[in-house]
Amino acid sequence: MKNHRNLLALLSLAVLPMLAACGSSTSTTSNASPSAVTADTSPTPSTAASSGASGTPLLQTAMVTVAGQSMNVLTDDKGLTIYHRTSDTATSVTCTGSCATTWPPVLLVTGAPTAAAEIVGNVTTLDDPNGKQLLYKGQPLYRFSGDKAPGDAKGQGIGGVWFAVTV
Numbered sequence: 001m002k003n004h005r006n007l008l009a010l011l012s013l014a015v016l017p018m019l020a021a022c023g024s025s026t027s028t029t030s031n032a033s034p035s036a037v038t039a040d041t042s043p044t045p046s047t048a049a050s051s052g053a054s055g056t057p058l059l060q061t062a063m064v065t066v067a068g069q070s071m072n073v074l075t076d077d078k079g080l081t082i083y084h085r086t087s088d089t090a091t092s093v094t095c096t097g098s099c100a101t102t103w104p105p106v107l108l109v110t111g112a113p114t115a116a117a118e119i120v121g122n123v124t125t126l127d128d129p130n131g132k133q134l135l136y137k138g139q140p141l142y143r144f145s146g147d148k149a150p151g152d153a154k155g156q157g158i159g160g161v162w163f164a165v166t167v
Helices: 002-023
Strands: 058-066 069-075 083-085 123-128 131-136 162-164
Touching: 069 162
Parallel strands: none
Antiparallel strands: 058 069, 083 162, 123 131
16 A cells, blocks of 8 residues: 555656646747638548548537536537636637647647537637747637546636637
């Protein structure tokens, strides 16, 4: 039992620096302005292939329990919660490099992202150090590496800067 406590303590110490790094603010600015993105209306969000026909993420909404409350949030095609960082803007992201390992940005691979009808007019892109990152209402979008299953919202409130994108 004592060995289990020691192992848990060591694991906690290993994770804390990683989370602290993601709470820091390193600004990277892009001169590119967001561009409008059109929807691929061929598949419905609930039945579309895992990454849409063009290899880009499917954006949809789902009811998720976030900090004990049921909320309508933006999710990807796997049902994973999408987050934003409060220090990001429509023209600048602050999570790059090692931070983007813990908080993978939602990137446009090719073409236009597939999006549910209720959000499509609010989706744009930004050319930034992460690539062509998707934005919802001017907020750069990320996933949290700690979320493993649909409905997880384990990234909520981390560092006081990461929050699920509510719709």
